[in-house]
Amino acid sequence: MDRRGFLKTTLVAGSAALAGSDLSAQELRDPEEFVGILVDTTRCIGCRACEVACGETHDVLVPDVLNDGALEEQRTTSDKQWMVVNKFETEAGDVFVKRQCMHCYQAACASACPTEAMEKTKKGPVIWHGNRCIGCRYCMASCPFDMPKFEYGEWNPKIQKCTLCFERLEEGQKPACVAACPTDTLMFGTRAKNLEIARHRIYNHPDDYVHHIYGEHEVGGTGYIYLSAVPFDQIGFRTDLGTRPYPEYTKEFLYSVPMVLFGVPAFLLGLNALIGGPQPGEEKAVEFESGDQGGGDEH
Amino acid sequence: MSTNATVTGEFSRFFHFLMQEMKPRGPWLTPFNVISIPVIFTGVVIIVIRFIYGLGAVTNLSQDFPWGFWLGFDVITGVALAAGAYVITFVVYVMKVEKYHSIVRITVLNGLLAYIFYAGALVFDIGRPWQAYNPYIGNKFGFSSVMFLICWHFFLYMVAAFIEFSPVVAEWAGWEKARKFLKSITLATVILGITLSILHQSGLGALFLMAKPKIHPLWWSEFIPVLFLVSSVYAGLAMIIFESTISHRVFRHLIPHDPKHSFDDILFGLAKGAAVVMFVYYFFKALLFIHGKQWSMINDAWGYWYLVEVIGFVLIPGFMFAFGYRNRSLNIIKIASVMALLGIVLNRLNVSVISFKWYAEVHYFPSWQEIVVTLMIIFTEIWILRWVVTRMPVFKSAH
Ligand code: SF4
Ligand code: SF4
Numbered sequence A: 001m002d003r004r005g006f007l008k009t010t011l012v013a014g015s016a017a018l019a020g021s022d023l024s025a026q027e028l029r030d031p032e033e034f035v036g037i038l039v040d041t042t043r044c045i046g047c048r049a050c051e052v053a054c055g056e057t058h059d060v061l062v063p064d065v066l067n068d069g070a071l072e073e074q075r076t077t078s079d080k081q082w083m084v085v086n087k088f089e090t091e092a093g094d095v096f097v098k099r100q101c102m103h104c105y106q107a108a109c110a111s112a113c114p115t116e117a118m119e120k121t122k123k124g125p126v127i128w129h130g131n132r133c134i135g136c137r138y139c140m141a142s143c144p145f146d147m148p149k150f151e152y153g154e155w156n157p158k159i160q161k162c163t164l165c166f167e168r169l170e171e172g173q174k175p176a177c178v179a180a181c182p183t184d185t186l187m188f189g190t191r192a193k194n195l196e197i198a199r200h201r202i203y204n205h206p207d208d209y210v211h212h213i214y215g216e217h218e219v220g221g222t223g224y225i226y227l228s229a230v231p232f233d234q235i236g237f238r239t240d241l242g243t244r245p246y247p248e249y250t251k252e253f254l255y256s257v258p259m260v261l262f263g264v265p266a267f268l269l270g271l272n273a274l275i276g277g278p279q280p281g282e283e284k285a286v287e288f289e290s291g292d293q294g295g296g297d298e299h
Numbered sequence B: 001m002s003t004n005a006t007v008t009g010e011f012s013r014f015f016h017f018l019m020q021e022m023k024p025r026g027p028w029l030t031p032f033n034v035i036s037i038p039v040i041f042t043g044v045v046i047i048v049i050r051f052i053y054g055l056g057a058v059t060n061l062s063q064d065f066p067w068g069f070w071l072g073f074d075v076i077t078g079v080a081l082a083a084g085a086y087v088i089t090f091v092v093y094v095m096k097v098e099k100y101h102s103i104v105r106i107t108v109l110n111g112l113l114a115y116i117f118y119a120g121a122l123v124f125d126i127g128r129p130w131q132a133y134n135p136y137i138g139n140k141f142g143f144s145s146v147m148f149l150i151c152w153h154f155f156l157y158m159v160a161a162f163i164e165f166s167p168v169v170a171e172w173a174g175w176e177k178a179r180k181f182l183k184s185i186t187l188a189t190v191i192l193g194i195t196l197s198i199l200h201q202s203g204l205g206a207l208f209l210m211a212k213p214k215i216h217p218l219w220w221s222e223f224i225p226v227l228f229l230v231s232s233v234y235a236g237l238a239m240i241i242f243e244s245t246i247s248h249r250v251f252r253h254l255i256p257h258d259p260k261h262s263f264d265d266i267l268f269g270l271a272k273g274a275a276v277v278m279f280v281y282y283f284f285k286a287l288l289f290i291h292g293k294q295w296s297m298i299n300d301a302w303g304y305w306y307l308v309e310v311i312g313f314v315l316i317p318g319f320m321f322a323f324g325y326r327n328r329s330l331n332i333i334k335i336a337s338v339m340a341l342l343g344i345v346l347n348r349l350n351v352s353v354i355s356f357k358w359y360a361e362v363h364y365f366p367s368w369q370e371i372v373v374t375l376m377i378i379f380t381e382i383w384i385l386r387w388v389v390t391r392m393p394v395f396k397s398a399h
Helices: A002-019 A050-056 A108-112 A136-140 A166-170 A174-180 A191-204 A247-275 B002-022 B031-053 B071-082 B083-092 B099-120 B146-173 B176-184 B186-206 B209-214 B223-251 B263-291 B301-326 B328-354 B368-391
Strands: A035-040 A084-090 A092-098 A118-120 A124-128 A186-190 A224-227
Touching: A035 A191, A050 A084, A050 A174, A108 A118, A108 A247, A108 B209, A136 B209, A174 A186, A174 A224, A186 A191, A186 B002, A186 B146, A186 B223, A224 B002, A224 B223, A247 B083, A247 B146, A247 B186, A247 B209, B031 B368, B071 B099, B071 B186, B071 B223, B071 B328, B083 B146, B083 B186, B099 B146, B099 B223, B099 B263, B099 B368, B146 B176, B146 B186, B146 B223, B176 B186, B223 B263, B263 B301, B263 B328, B301 B328
Parallel strands: A035 A224
Antiparallel strands: A035 A186, A084 A092, A118 A124
8 A cells, every 4th residue: 555655646746747748838829920030131231230239239249240251251150149140152142141040930949948948939039038047958959950059158157049139029129130120131020921921022023032931831930031042052051951840859759758657657566466476575584583684685 | 752862862873873984994095096086086176167167168068069978978878877777676676586686786776876976967067057956846847848857857766766775775774664664665666766767768869859950860760769768778787797797896795695596697697688688679770770761871981880889889799698698608798798888888979979960060079177077977976886885785684
């Protein structure tokens, strides 16, 4: 009885924590309301006003756009810069591409995070909560775009990445980069509307665009979507990421957890009872001799 | 009143007893001490630096390589090698195979310490360990996170393994009542421990499922959790063979002679088990390879490296275990166990570090500090193990 009672409580406690897992948090969000940004790379002139605006808004690095010659090299975002503009020499001439967190619809980082420090908010931005993060960097390992960046040089490191200007959105403003863009390369709006605009542009100017909207289906759809004049693999995008939302890769495993948690103990108890006989080391000797000498354990 | 007096009496008795037990036994200037003490000391200094200046000050981790040697070797590999405890408690307590009973205590102790130290190494690796209580009492639970599951299971498993081992502690401390009680809940904790082990051994593999585009396709598969689980079984068995061979040499004077089940017999049994599991594992690997139509990948450096792991360190040691069992050759079995263990190390590192971003121009390589800290962890574990084994009735009942 003792044993069973103990096992039962443990199991219930354990699986209450896991069986009730809410694996489909994304259902809470309304896809219609989900906001994002459309980047039309054919319009970008590489002025990097967005980089400056981003740095100023979020108190991270503000690049010296005129003198740093940063377009000559391929950069990635870092723990000091949430977004970068890179230049690609292509058949359609120089193409400038702004890169940052894609604000995935079903974000790998958020589903990876053990403490929900990475959170896919209802409106769409994926944001980080410092008071929850334990710094395990599972979000970095999981993000298909390698966007979360970690402060390796800090005793109290933060995860740094684009927040889609979550605070500004709350105040009813546009993201800083969009507000700063002089060429309408960046369009802020609901993803549904952005997709419509993107399709329109392709439809109206079929020769100016490749007929693909990056982020429409990639990794299950992203908040940022891109238009381009050249195939996306020529301007630094991975085209082998697939269309399956990344959290689904671990979903099956997680679904099997409650099953194992209940099934295996039941199976093992049954097996044990089936075999019968005394437990090894169950002290047959105890009744006959004093416990101190109470051998049996080593046999 | 009188209970109070007995409690204080018992407490002071235990305190004196503990002080007595803390004193070193045996000579100080052994080769192991001479090597391990400076390493442990250096490791502590490195850890202090890490906590002041950040992970970047002592590791080669980067934005491209968020997980390195501490996670890939200490945690992922260390936990696989600690699998012996759940395998052997299954055999002894669930299947009631008396033969292996004599190695249960040492194996569980090894497992417990391995979890405390290797899973505990996560504390150095994660960036904000002072918030590590978050997944437990947390303001938020990441239910959809494999890491969340692993955090919980490590913790619960340590509790279970400690309860499994606790009768030995009670016996050592002379707490007879506690010992009887703890003994009586062994089966329940064993079953809990096995269940948790199944989940987190496979869970460690599941950590890499979302890293699909970053891991070389020869190592990524949606079946990584199953592969990790199956290989943990033979990893555990090989580790028991390896460890007990060493401890039988080092602690020879502590081990009573068991006339019914000779130590060699036990090793042969373990070898047979390991061989079977390794063949199953190999078969599964081969199936995935053929099913994934990966022939085209085999003809470059990564392909050869894959073959080294799968043939050289799974198939061959598998055959050696089988051969050693057939021909009753302990030496072959011992060599096979070392090879099988190396194979596990290779596999876990291949998945978590070596083939991670195999396309990167500059690949991660651990810094010397990362390696020293790893050695520090191993050495400290051995120190504690030695202390426990020479004081508590690990190999035999007390007194
Ligand atoms: S791009 Fe990466 S960091 Fe951004 S939401 Fe997607 S998974 Fe998360
Ligand atoms: S590093 Fe922080 S934000 Fe990223 S997964 Fe770990 S706890 Fe979550």
